[in-house]
Amino acid sequence: MAVQAGNLKKGEFINYQGDIWQVQKTEFYSPGKGSALMRTKIKNVTSGKTIDYTFKSNEYVDTVEVNSIEMQYLYKDAENAIFMDQQSFNQYEVPLEMVGDIIQFFKEGETMYVYVHDEKPLSIRPPASVTLKITQTDDAARGDTVGNAKKEAEVETGAKVMVPLFIKQGEIITINPETGEYTGRATQG
Amino acid sequence: MKIHSHIQHLGRYKKYQNMVELIHKYLQSKGYLLLDLPVMSPTLIPESYLEIFETEFQYMDTKEKLYLTPSPELFIKRLLSEGVGDCYYLGKSFRNSEPHSPKHIPEFTMLELYKTGENYKYMAREVLAMLSYVSRGLNGTNTLVYQGKSISLENWEEMTVAQAFERYASVSEDELFDQRRFVRRAQGKGYAVEGFSYEDLWSQMYSQEIEPHLGVNGYPTLLYDYPVIFAALSTPNLDGKTAQRFEFYIEGIELGNCYSELTDATMQEKRLVDEYQERKKSGKIEHPADDGFVDALKKGLPDSTGIAIGVERLGMIMTDASQIEDLKLITIQ
Numbered sequence: 308m309a310v311q312a313g314n315l316k317k318g319e320f321i322n323y324q325g326d327i328w329q330v331q332k333t334e335f336y337s338p339g340k341g342s343a344l345m346r347t348k349i350k351n352v353t354s355g356k357t358i359d360y361t362f363k364s365n366e367y368v369d370t371v372e373v374n375s376i377e378m379q380y381l382y383k384d385a386e387n388a389i390f391m392d393q394q395s396f397n398q399y400e401v402p403l404e405m406v407g408d409i410i411q412f413f414k415e416g417e418t419m420y421v422y423v424h425d426e427k428p429l430s431i432r433p434p435a436s437v438t439l440k441i442t443q444t445d446d447a448a449r450g451d452t453v454g455n456a457k458k459e460a461e462v463e464t465g466a467k468v469m470v471p472l473f474i475k476q477g478e479i480i481t482i483n484p485e486t487g488e489y490t491g492r493a494t495q496g
Numbered sequence: 497m498k499i500h501s502h503i504q505h506l507g508r509y510k511k512y513q514n515m516v517e518l519i520h521k522y523l524q525s526k527g528y529l530l531l532d533l534p535v536m537s538p539t540l541i542p543e544s545y546l547e548i549f550e551t552e553f554q555y556m557d558t559k560e561k562l563y564l565t566p567s568p569e570l571f572i573k574r575l576l577s578e579g580v581g582d583c584y585y586l587g588k589s590f591r592n593s594e595p596h597s598p599k600h601i602p603e604f605t606m607l608e609l610y611k612t613g614e615n616y617k618y619m620a621r622e623v624l625a626m627l628s629y630v631s632r633g634l635n636g637t638n639t640l641v642y643q644g645k646s647i648s649l650e651n652w653e654e655m656t657v658a659q660a661f662e663r664y665a666s667v668s669e670d671e672l673f674d675q676r677r678f679v680r681r682a683q684g685k686g687y688a689v690e691g692f693s694y695e696d697l698w699s700q701m702y703s704q705e706i707e708p709h710l711g712v713n714g715y716p717t718l719l720y721d722y723p724v725i726f727a728a729l730s731t732p733n734l735d736g737k738t739a740q741r742f743e744f745y746i747e748g749i750e751l752g753n754c755y756s757e758l759t760d761a762t763m764q765e766k767r768l769v770d771e772y773q774e775r776k777k778s779g780k781i782e783h784p785a786d787d788g789f790v791d792a793l794k795k796g797l798p799d800s801t802g803i804a805i806g807v808e809r810l811g812m813i814m815t816d817a818s819q820i821e822d823l824k825l826i827t828i829q
Contacts, residue, residue, distance in 0.1 A: 324686065334597045337545050340726050341695030343594075344703050361704040363696050366688045 308372070312345040313364030320352070320422070320429065322369040323360070327352045329405075329430055335364060352429045355404030373422040375432055380413050388413070390421050390428065399423070405430040409484040411466035412437045436481045438493045439463050444476050457489075500827045511634065512811040512823045518633040519586065519607065519807075522626050528609065529583040533571045535590070536562040539786035541570045544774035547593035548781055549602075563783050564590035567804065568608050570789045576610060576800060577792040584609040586807065592781075596829045598819035599749060603828075605807035612800045615731070615756040616740045619801040620718055623744065623752065624652060627716070627810075634814055642747050642813050647711070652718040657738070660719055665705040673723060673737050695725065710745035717745045728767050730755035746813050754803035761793045 315321070319330045332348035343364040350357045362368060378390035378399065387400035388410055399421060403410060409431065413419070420432040444460035457469040460476075468482055470489045479493040524530065540548065540563050549564040565571075568585040575583065589606040596602070611619060628638050628649040640647045661667040671677045675694040682697040683689045689697060710717040720742035724732055727739035740756035758764055772785050808820045821827050 334599070335595055336597070336600060337591075337594060338699045338703065339545055341693065341697070341699035343545070344700060346703060359704075359708070361700055363688070363692060363700050366692070 308370050309367040310370055311364065312347075312362030312366050312368045313343065315345060315347060315362075315368060315370075318432070320371040320373055320424065321349065322371055323349065327371050327424065327429065331357065350405070352405060355402060371424055373424045373429060375420045376423050377418055378421045379418050380415060382415055383410060388431075390419075393418070399428040401428045401430060407431075408487070409433050412439065412462075412464055412482055412484040412487075414439065414464055433485050435483070436490060437484050438479060438481050439466075440479050441470070441474065441476055444470065444474065446475070497828050500829065502821070502825055502827065505822055505825060508815050508817060508822055509825050511815045515630055515634055515811055515814050516586070516807065518630045519626065521633075522629045523584050523609065526622075527582055528611075529580065531568070531572065531575070531580075531583050531585045533565075533568050533585050533587070535565050535588055537565050537570065537786075538562055539570075539784045539788070540565065541567075541789055542768055542772040542775050542783075542785050544771045544778060544780075546591055546780075548783065549590050549592050550781055550783070561783070566591050567606065569802075570786050572608060572610060572802075573789060573797060574792040576612065577795045577797050579798075582611050598821075599809060599812075601808070601820055601827070601829075604820075607805040607807050607810075608802065609805070610757075610800050610802040612798045614801050615799075616720070616742055616754050616801050619754050619803050620652065620720075620742060620744075623754075623803060623805075624649065624716070630810075630814060640746075640813060642816055643818060645712070645747060646714065647746055647813075648715055651715055652744070653711075653713055653715040654718045654720070656721045657719055657723065658721070660706050660709075661701075664709045665701060667701075698723075698726070707745070707750070708748050711747050711749065716751075719743050719745065727755065729758050729764070731758055749809055749813065750806075751809050751813070752803050752805035754801060757797060757800045757802055759797045759799060761790075761796075764793045765790055 313335055315330050315333055317330055317333060321328055321330065328349035328351050330347055331350050334346040335343065337343040345362045345364045347360055347362065348357060349360060376392055378392050381389045381391055383403065387402055388406050390399045390401060401421060419434055422429045422432060439462040441460045442463050444458060456472055458472055459467055460470045460474065461467055468487060468489050470480060474480060481490045481493050483490050538560060546566045548566055551562050553560045553562055567589055572583065572585060585608045587605065588603055590603050592602060594600055594602060611622065631640055631649055632638055638649050658669045658672055661672050667681055671681050678694055679689055679697060682701060687697055687700060710719060721733060721738040722741045723737060724739045727741035730739040730741045732739045742754045743750055744752050768785065768790060808823055811823045812820060817823055
């Protein structure tokens with residue numbers, strides 16, 4: 308489907324110079340003369356290479372239709388993250404480069420959505436939030452009550468996050484996997 | 497949209513406010529008068545590329561449209577023609593239809609500064625001296641560190657627009673000013689040209705191939721002498737091809753735009769009529785054109801140079817922030 312570049316959104320896939328790319332970032336701006344522009348950062352789904360490209364905001368770009376299929380995350384090796392389609396039991400390998408840093412928050416056995424085009428897995432739709440248990444963090448020193456002070460904590464996947472001082476080891480918290488930021492305590496039960 | 501508060505930005509916010517204080521201090525010590533100006537106006541200068549915000553004054557049966565000013569220029573040029581002298585505005589300006597991004601918010605802070613009796617070369621020296629004063633006052637040094645890179649405010653890296661196209665896009669001066677050849681060249685580079693104008697392609701190539709190289713070589717970059725078509729409100733140069741406009745950049749971020757102001761009232765008026773027509777054609781919000789502005793120009797604008805600087809963007813550079821939001825305690829998005 309052709310859309311005007313000004314309508315491109317982060318996460319969409321486009322055809323550009325014969326390859327499929329995923330839009331990583333967009334920035335719309337009016338330079339003052341000539342058409343407005345859409346600056347993008349796009350990632351090649353085959354090579355993992357990222358480039359900056361400026362489109363005219365009213366230039367047509369071909370978007371690529373992808374299916375978003377719920378799969379179970381099995382494990383990762385040196386190059387790929389391995390997912391299983393729970394309907395067909397087919398396994399898919401997604402290059403770690405395309406999954407990105409969010410993989411550090413994935414727990415084996417969890418389900419998430421994988422973007423698939425022509426039977427080829429392209430990347431992961433990042434969940435808005437992940438829920439993980441804190442496996443290691445020090446108790447905050449008493450009296451250290453400065454408004455927004457934070458400390459480091461390790462969660463069960465091995466990733467490190469900054470959490471408020473009142474959070475204790477063993478607690479279950481929610482994290483925005485895209486920014487790696489603590490978003491709150493998970494409600495129990 | 498929602499209201500977001502960011503008390504965690506308090507430290508950087510205070511530093512940003514110190515920067516604003518230093519700007520006031522520098523400019524007032526140099527004799528520039530601070531102008532307190534409205535941000536709502538019943539008329540605006542027609543600018544074809546800007547979308548605006550409109551609101552309404554109401555009292556009993558009286559209703560009148562008002563527009564948030566996208567720039568204080570319409571007020572300042574009136575005052576200049578009436579003899580206010582060297583002056584500046586530091587306050588809010590508003591631009592619609594441009595979404596939030598790391599480097600832009602619809603309601604932003606603009607410094608607009610005018611020096612009479614001088615041209616853009618004078619303003620280039622003035623701005624560098626101001627940046628240097630602010631940096632020393634804020635960080636105790638004339639060398640900034642932005643996102644791990646060091647930038648000296650000792651000198652400009654100076655380049656004409658033609659030199660930049662030659663150096664970074666391998667487009668010769670002849671190709672740059674010949675619209676047909678330029679479009680052919682853009683097509684050869686793989687840009688979509690069908691249905692697009694010289695201006696469209698020029699802006700696209702400028703953003704894609706030139707801007708990433710500006711202000712990244714250890715000094716802020718001063719890019720000057722734009723093709724006349726991109727500098728309609730500035731004094732033309734004798735070469736007949738370029739006009740006296742510069743922009744300056746640090747780490748690829750555009751910070752300011754300066755003109756030697758065009759004082760020819762006939763040319764100004766033609767320009768405004770063209771912009772008004774283009775605005776109508778593009779379906780943007782219609783607003784009354786500001787006749788008082790045209791009258792002021794007819795009365796005679798003194799020789800002067802003016803620059804507009806994005807204050808939040810400068811704040812990003814001076815406080816080493818990667819986005820405007822990091823300077824703010826409250827944002828709406």
